[in-house]
Amino acid sequence: MVTAGAFDGQRPLHPAGEQVLLAAFERGWADPNGLGASSAQSRHLLNAAREEIAGHLGVSASEIEFWGEPALVSPIALQGASNFRSGKFIVGQTERQEILALAQDAPTTVQIAVDHLGILDRDQLIEEIESNSTIAIQAANGETGVRQPISDFSSIVGRMGAHLHLDFTASGPLIPLPTYWSTADFPARSWSGPSGIGIMLLNKNQRWAYPFSHATNRRSPESYSLPLVLAAAAALTGWLKDAHQESDRIRNLISMIRQVISRTIPEVDIAGSGSKEESLPHILSISALNISGERLVNALAKEGFAVASGSACVASAIEPSHVLHAMGILTHGNLRISLMHGVLESDVKRFLALLPGIITQLRSEDGA
Amino acid sequence: MSNGIEREVLDCIGALCPTPIIQLSKAVKTLESGKKLILKADDPATKSDLLAWSRLTGNQVSVIDETTFEIVKA
Known part of the structure; x- marks a missing residue:
């Protein structure tokens, strides 16, 4: 459904997600980690959704973590990078404020300038990057729509083996993952999925640890709503x-x-x-x-x-x-x-x- | 008077964006080419917007200090 005159980026849930949502609340209410038939069903639905999303994003299912608070995905992905608290934090001047605010937790922070067209200074990035750096780059900026040359930046960071976090909040899967990446942020809203579901990608070849203390060996609190995950998967398939x-x-x-x-x-x-x-x-x-x-x-x-x-x-x-x-x-x-x-x-x-x-x-x- | 060149002062201290720029645009309309004007403004957006204003209008801007700017009409 399209609302006339809605030019503000607000999007209704994709019809494919809407269709799945009600049924998902009926069938996917149990804890996927629990015992019993209902939990087994939830587990099956969750795994299928994970596979579906992974296939569309070009990653393996084990590289996906679902989060119930999309705004926290990038900050937590960055804080969990192995050298975030010991190496240089490199961030673009036009990153989101919550990413720029992470500077207070990093030992050293460098902001990469942008030119008049909003493109990050490639030479400054090359000059600043070190093997133990953590780099945060938006695939595209949500305020201006300016898209960064992430394939090129990915090669630069990959040569140094540093941590590269990519934020796809504005672009969603319209921009593909480059060859080298460490963590990535895909909110389900970026493809007209439901609010309240964030997807954190964790590259299986990179080191990452949940940055807060927790009692289990899970990589995230798993506090998401399963029906919303199922709707997110269906919306992504429909949207694509x-x-x-x-x-x-x-x-x-x-x-x-x-x-x-x-x-x-x-x-x-x-x-x-x-x-x-x-x-x-x-x-x-x-x-x-x-x-x-x-x-x-x-x-x-x-x-x-x-x-x-x-x-x-x-x-x-x-x-x-x-x-x-x-x-x-x-x-x-x-x-x-x-x-x-x-x-x-x-x-x-x-x-x-x-x-x-x-x-x-x-x-x-x-x-x- | 300063160095024999007459300079008006437009005081926009306390005015929020985009009032200082709008007031400046109005004041510059009445100036002859080459005449100078001093703008005083402390809104955080003013300094950044003055550079863009200069690029869009062709008038020259010099930053004297954080809240004082010299404008020369093109």
Whole structure:
């Protein structure tokens, strides 16, 4: 189901996941680690879901851990890296705030700069990396849609044998795992799966240990909801059926938005190059000079469009977006346009017909 | 007056983003080319946004200190 005007990245559960969810609550309620027939059934369902997801992500089932708190997957994956508390922690300037905040737990932290297009400085990465480093890289940025050359970075890190954590939160499986990786983060939301399920990949050839004390020899607390895991597996299978075709169509719509805004709205910063190699197909970040992001978002909401903003005045933050700041682009008047699968071209065209007039009107009201 | 060049001061201390930039854009409209203006602003976004403002509008910005900026109209 597609909601008209929903350009804010919120996605309903994929119908394939929805279909499985209710049945899963009926059949998968027992603890998969328990004894008895119900637990055996749960165990069977869990293993099947694990195999299904592993097959789609290109890993073995034993490399998957499910988590009930997706936001913690990357921080815990990094803290469990064998040298996190003894070696250098290397992180991109445009990483998520919760990843940047891990600097307080690492003995030394280096932030890798990004250029105006949001791409990490390859030379600085080569210069800083050591064999006992822990490196955190987003496959793509959720705020701007800028995609990193992770195959190249993977080769660089692999040559040193350092720990490479990759965050696929924004891209999901649209970007494949590179040859060398240590841990990875795939929230089920990234493929229109249910909220509340995170997937941590742990490379079987790499050392990793659960960073908190625990009483068992398990690699995670296993506090996830089994029905949500089953729905996540079904949603992934359903989502992948047309993911690449849909992505091509959505990329064309994002290109159209980029072109029309460049042509019709003066004094606007558009993040990233927009090329296929350097951007996600469905995210576009623009910043319009002399406009409050909050007023822009509210004006669009009145026309039926839900659009997110990274402007400090909208995000209830005092500091401006560290991502936009690192790229040297405007941090106010920001719109983060995120198109979901099934989005209607007519909806995008209506948005484009309205946006230039709204921006002109708001600028004029402020006398700018 | 400073060095014989007239410079206006736009005081936006305490104003939150994007008010300092909007006020600056309005003030610069009334300046002649080559004229200078001092902007005082302490919102954390202002310094970052001024550099982007300069790139988008062609006006020059020099950072005097963390809250004081010199603007030269293009």
